[in-house]
Amino acid sequence: MDSGSVKARPSIQTIWQQLTLSQLSLSEWRGASWLYRIVGMFHNWKYGSWCLQHSDAISLWLLGLFFGLAPFVSTSLMSVLLVGCAGFWFLLTIADGEQGKVRSGLTAIHLLVMLFWGISVVSIGTSPVKVAAIKGLAKLTLYLLLFVFMARVLRSRKLRDWLIGIYLHVSLIVSTYGIRQWIFGAEPLATWSDPTSEFADVTRVYSYLRNPNLLAGYLIPAIAFSIMAIFAWKRRGPKFLAAVMAVINTACLIFTFSRAGWIALVVMLVSIALLIGYWLHLYKRAWVLPAIVGGMVGFIALSVIFVPPVRSRVLSIFAMRGDSSNNFRMNVWTSVFQMIKDRPILGIGPGNDAFNLVYPIYSKARFTALGAYSVPLEIIVEAGFIGFACFNWLVLVTFGQAFEQLNRLRQANDRQGYWLIAAVATIVGLMFQGLFDTVWYRPQVNSLWWFAVAIIAGIVASQPTDFLTESRESIAQQTDKA
Helix, strand or coil: CHHHHHHHHHHHHHHHHHHCCCCCCCHHHHHHCCHHHHCCCCCCHHHHCHHHHCHHHHHHHHHHHHHHHCCCCCHHHHHHHHHHHHHHHHHHHHHCCCCCCCCCCCCHHHHHHHHHHHHHHHHHHCCCCHHHHHHHHHHHHHHHHHHHHHHHHCCCHHHHHHHHHHHHHHHHHHHHHHHHHHHHCCCCCCCCCCCCCCCCCCCCCCHHHCCHHHHHHHHHHHHHHHHHHHHHCCCHHHHHHHHHHHHHHHHHHHHCCCHHHHHHHHHHHHHHHHHHHHHCCHHHCCCHHHHHHHHHHHHHHHHHHHCHHHHHHHHHHCCHHHCHHHHHHHHHHHHHHHHHHHCCCCCCCCCHHHHHHHHHHHCCCCCCCCCCCCHHHHHHHHHHHHHHHHHHHHHHHHHHHHHHHHHHHHHHCCCHHHHHHHHHHHHHHHHHHCCCCCHHHCHHHHHHHHHHHHHHHHHHHHCHHHHHHHHHHHHHHHHHHC
């Protein structure tokens, strides 16, 4: 029995490494790839261009402007900024270093992102609304180019710290205005709650984003990064500011009374607590893990028992069709299941425009729907089960790469590990919110999800041993041939 279990352990570890692509070497792929040859193709530009010589500052300015304006401006202006980021990334890619000698920063995460994009391209061929699907692909492409641009920029520790700091200060402004709405009242912009429930008169804050569910999604990463900033920032003043940010952001999210946001908040906090316990080597003590889980369960139970609005909102989750919001989502899901049944392999093509054209054919209710009100269902509708499998693989690879880097940073006692924890917790939180809502597809939230993934990819690409390992492999291959 013991010998069998000992033999099984290496095979399980090997399977995990294969699934997460942790042993994948990209040096051979880069050498044979025609696409990779464009990297550094016009490297001479760099020496005569003022723009390229100050590329770090310009990159930070572009991304800082994007995240700084995101909660306050229209989607159209955000699209313009996305195009600007994509264009500057392309310029950097073809002009950075000498061709074939520049460290590209390509990771396994990038490969899965490219695979997901490729599946979305193929899905257009089977889409019943090809023109709308092409528009959706254009939007998806901009988000993915934003990811590769951020992953490149976030290889720098300094730029990583700056960009996280910009987002946290902007989110503090957003949360402060939300708290003001809670204190002085805010006019509802839509019927966010069932008017027949006892919860109908409770103010749901929406701040500058004009939607409480969207605001909750925007603040989930802000809470994660502000909590981790307490540990990552060195001086007492910034630590105190981070604590203030964490309290205000959390309070504002609670005042949105977004049920999916609350679920995401709880799961995210549990993820942070578990990862912090691992980082601090606390699991050597048997009581730590039960204490973390038990403390969170106790806090939730006390909140439900003694805070009437919280109790009303939580109980509405279990009201099924007795709650108008639940009933609407269930009607949408019924139609979505039929859409998936008819096109299960590659879906209807990417984008909400394609969804809005196809959904009315299946809808049995009088109301339209902006999306599937569930990110997993939305992915299956748009890209089929093939796209959904690829997306899950992307998440699995991202987590696998993150945990490898967390071990490396923990051994080095590197404070960047705190940002890694925040990024993992952000991904987990937004994914749980996405089970019951599709604000994940709004640019203010979608960009933050890719921001978290880009932080992980940037840390993976910045590890000092990566380039040296590939060089040694190349030298060893040449020696064997000789």
